Amino acid sequence: MKHPFARSASSQPLTILLVALSLFRVAVSEDGFCAVPSIVKGTPNSESRPLYWKVTNPTLAPSHLQDLPGFTRSVYRTDHALITPESQVFSPLPDWTNTLAAYLITPAMGSHFVMYLAKMQENSRSGLPPSDIERFICVVQGTVSLAMSSKSQRLMVDSYAYLPPNVEHSLSADAPATLVVFERRYASLDGHVAEVIVGSTDEQPLLETPGEVFELRKLLPTSVAYDFNIHIMDFQPGEFLNVKEVHYNQHGLLLLEGQGIYRLGNSWYPVQAGDVIWMAPFVPQWYAALGKTKSRYLLYKDVNRNPL
DSSP, X not given: OOOTTOOXXXXXXXXXXXXXXXXXXXXXXXXXXXXXXXOSTTOOOTTTOOTTHHHHSOOOOOGGGTTOTTOOOOEEOSSEEEEOGGGOOOEEOTTOEEEEEEEEEOGGGTOSEEEEEEEEEEEEEOOOOOTTEEEEEEEEESOEEEEETTEEEEEOXXXXXXXXXXXXXXXXXXXXXXXXXXXXXXXXXXXXXXXXXXEEGGGSOOBOOTTOOSEEEESSOOSTTOSEEEEEEEEOXXXXXXXXXXXXXXXXXXXXXXXXEEEETTEEEEEETTOEEEEOTTOOEEEEEESSSOEEEEEEEEOSSOOO
């Protein structure tokens, strides 16, 4: 006799599908993959949140994973890495005062550059990079002052500065501020000299992207004096890279806004604002934007040098 609560074999696939769709709706919310309701009083709503709010206020404890205390989305492979906020480790930054940093990409991975987040506190000041090291900084939270010689400039969120090697400068903050920093040993070319660049992301013109739909801005000049560039790439929900890229360039990426899926090698990763990605030369890579808001990421790319 058939048990009154038994299910037919034909109904099982439908049940599994309905459960999967329900879980997907929970996982992909307005605030991002695996987002949870805020437990912090006074958390700003979507209209009042500052630019790049999610980078410094990431989702760390998804409710459906709270019983898995060792869970992390971070992954390290020989040709790529995904470093997510819950596994970023901050410690005092050498030669800086009142500043904590999380080194996210370093030569220990195989990169030729370093990328780190610097959290400057009240009355903080930067140190200088080692000799012959160039530096790029972008402000993602707060305001800092950049001093060179007798001049000082205030850099707000979305402002950036490129500082050639051996240029005397200092960054200071009177209130908490967060920077994303790239540093590498400058590959000089005879007759070409890189100059200090200070600007704001959205002041840069949109560039043509033949065969692609995303919006592209380059923050540094394309002349051969510069051995890397920083790209700002914007995707509307549902947009994706048409080219499945495989190339000699290295990348360091910080997702500033939105969420999506990143293919790295043969793996597919859900990513959201605050995530950092390292891509080694020739790793297959591809991105698609998901969710309800645009995706924006900041991307390091080495250029203008013979790879030999």
